[in-house]
Amino acid sequence: MIKTLLRAAGLFAFAAWTTPLAAHQAAAPAAQAQTVDADPALWVVKDADTTVYLFGTIHLLKPGLSWFDEAVKTAFDRSDELVQEVVLPDPQTVQKALIATAINPTGPGLEERLPADTRKAYLAALADVGVPAASFDRFDPWFAATNLTVLKLVKAGYDPNSGAEQALTAAAKQAGKRVTGLETLEQQFGYFDSLSEKSQIAFLTDTIKQLPDAEKEVGKMVAQWSAGDPDALAETMNEGLDATPEVAKILLLDRNVRWANWIADRMAKPGTVFVAVGAGHLAGKDSVQAQLAAHRLKAERVPY
Template identity: 40%
Template sequence: MTLSNRLKSSVSTLAQGVCGVAAGLALVFAIAGAPGEAFAQAAPAPAVSASAPAIQGQGPALWVVKDTDSTLYLFGSIHVLRPTTGWASPRVNAAFESASDIWFEISNPDDQAAMIPLIQQYGLSPQTPLSSRLTPEELAELDVAAKTIGASAAQLEPMKPWLVALSLSVAPLIKAGYDPQSGVELALKARAEAAGKSIHGFETLEDQIGMLATLPDDVQLEFLRETLKDYDQAVTLLDSLVESWAKGDVPALERLIVEDMKTDAPELYKVLLVDRNTDWADQIQTQLQGSGTAFIAVGAAHLAGDDSVQSILKSRGVAVESVE
């Protein structure tokens, strides 16, 4: 399969993965906050509710890792949700309340003051504007698409292709009512802060930006070109993913995001999932050497499939059980 065809088949998968489960809330939060201003300055973040709508049925999946003196809960999150989506089941609430330490992908996803300089450093390239990389026809398409995020092709000129593509992928989700403020992490972070729990992160803001900023230039450009054709498909795919996640259907999550990314975009699959899952499994094993109870919430795609965090831990002899 050619690079063009592979990326064409995986643009919506990547958008779904980045915005929904895989690459991280920080980028989505920043893009949703001020896309039309090309991240020139941060807008104040609205308050986050420390509660979530009631859940029906079993709710999203939850796992636990234990040894003689440690209990670590693993919860797959969705970074952006509609405010009406319920996920805080009794078992999730009980696990969260029992923990003294809360772990996320990053500890400060809503810190736009820290994010904006990184976006400017890794997402802008004024010396090679988009008009020098795209055809006149593609620039016209970009101008039409840019209007959906309150911008124009001229305003996006200094941005690198990966950042423009991701911005256009996020825009339909926000328009459809998805909101990082309603996502799992920010609600749990607010609850943790109110309860005085310790908050930790597996990665840094710079780590998350670097995942996409270091993609080869030809891959970034193809991602942008295909996004211009297909960016409005992300809503339908994320709707399906959220429906499966909310009822704890992990095999469906694997089919919807993990298998597609693994097949259609193996380079991205390795960068966004395998490498990070391996690193997080290392950190979890380090936590097991200590004691106490922790609650770990990371993107749901990281907890599905043969290369999931749980699978890596099990391959190392660490017992992981589902919480029923």
């Protein structure tokens, strides 16, 4: 499920703000290291008067990766508007969205809702990231899965402030570019909340199983992203996706279709737009680019 989270919305939303549960933990200061060059993939869809760049992001990165340069920076500078998965609102709005979608005030606690053979591993995962055992008792399984992933990656040195979206948003604001979102935070949380209880439990259970290898797996995906190899990235991220078809449909396929529809509509208006979404949405057979075929639009890879 960690791979699914990197493909999907949740990590950007959770990494970009600090929950009370995560406030005690911050990324350890990284040793000064040589900057590593990265050349992630970039695509463009264009007609006579409209240009839409498509850039795949990684929601959390370690400091020291140089990706916001060359063709990516050129495309960004040419754009009038930055479009991301979501524009994060103020903390009060975030809190309200969480209360509406993530809290389970009645019934058994989260530990009791898990399969008996998973509970010990769940408690061990909480202890590993320094979270008290009862912290997620009144939250839904999707919320625990997402937070555990973020906390595990932060512990491994991944910095929410080094994520691609944060850099792009800061640059857009500095340049006076308009920043808009394809979705609202309420919608993103709602996608997770709409998952059935069975799928949410499977989501959390699979996340717990994958946490010990999280740093290794994410490192592999970041390397593939840095090398501009979306085919390899898709293969890595698709591993195990068939195990949770409801999660894949709601968090990935359905959103790719909607985003392709948005791009098709946007092509009717002149201008240049830089669209930045999770890299997994731009990789594989169900990618946004593949969905554009239904609109007779083709995304071309930008060479650099």
